[in-house]
Amino acid sequence: MSIVGFLSEKQRDRRFTEQLLSSPEGSKILECIQCGTCSSTCPLSHYMDLTPRRLIYLAREGFKDLVLRSRTPWICASCFNCVVLCPAGIDISGVMHALRRLALAEGTYPRDEVIPALSKSFYDEVFRHGKVNEAKVALAAKGLRGTLSMMGLGLKLWRKGRMSLSAEKTRSPSEIREMLREVAGS
């Protein structure tokens, strides 16, 4: 059965399309000609529930719930292959970022993907310290089981001086915090 299933007019939300059109990345989605270059050039589309072409079509037609519950934006690795090839000049990788923001704000992101949790803990770390220790953040996002599965590798890297769990900080993290609060309101 298709993930999309029966689509009804009731599922369409014009405001969602407007929201996407007003984001810096999504302003050109109405120009999409549905050629499918994005889906065919995507190195990861075979893992996606909605291919990039389909996702953009459904997004511009306002199928908010379907789009914001999709795995696709979280599988996209932002390689920009589709972006440089898109004949309509759409920033497709950017659209994925805009969709991630909306899905996180609505709480509709897939719970078994790791990138949503990683994004949240990464932002918290920047907010707190101004700098980030990526290994620390990644382990926090992966949970205990995920952390244990990476231990052997972590130890090898640590022996080579390539793994540190130190807390990195800017001189005055409150300066960064105030700037973030002012522009992002959080």
Next chain:
Amino acid sequence: MKYAYYPGCTMKTSYPHVEKSILALAKHLGVNLQEIEDWNCCGAAEVVNISMEASLILPARVLSLASRISDKVLVPCTECLYNLKRTLITLEERPSLREKIVGALEKKGLKWKPVKIYHPIDMVIKDIGVEKIKEMGKERLKGLRVVPYYGCLLTRPWGDDHPLYPTSMDEIFEALGAEIVDYPLKTKCCGAALTASGDERGLSLTYHLLREAKRRKADVIVVPCTLCQFNLEVFQNRIKERWGEDVSIPVLYFTQLLGLALGLGEEELGVDKLLVPFKMPERRGGK
């Protein structure tokens, strides 16, 4: 030649072996790198998933601090490179966002002044020149089969080279005597954060990249991106377990292989810290 130098967070915690090679190479080439004082995180691939404005103010602060040092900033991490370029372009194209971001900078006594953004490859090509490198290199890489793997963010969506078929590293390492392996996957994605988090969907991309390099009998893969260096190098054992194929091959960051080719030592370039060891041609017992 003076650059503001922006190492970015991971260079200090996960890639000190790469940073060593950047500093050693700059010194050898007579380039003055001044690390930006009190730099902050660029937001990586994650902050833009939370807030567009937050993802602009972080690189904007870095660029503002850089402009106090020079009109050029050197950025060895391609994720940082992308974020810095994206900020320059977005603030140029979106007056309302520029107003908001520049206003927040000014409240903290920071001026907005755009600077030129260079990757170490840009620095070598524009400021040193391939001819000079060739002269200095004395064909030390003769006999070495090199795969220059470019990945994504060096050339996409913005860069001087072709977005899908770049040749800058091919030219540099060919001038140093290396045999450049024809490698059609040179700009196929390694899976970035998906792979680094241990996700098998990302890992499958890395597997295909390594397998193709092996199939084409490469001795070494050279990369312009620290995350590519990580993904291609550290999961080789896991890939062997998962797909039952030996994909072991050394993976060096651009400045590491270039440093060796210019006669610098393994230790000062952090090459001794690789998980998959690499030896220069004359020491392999062959030619």
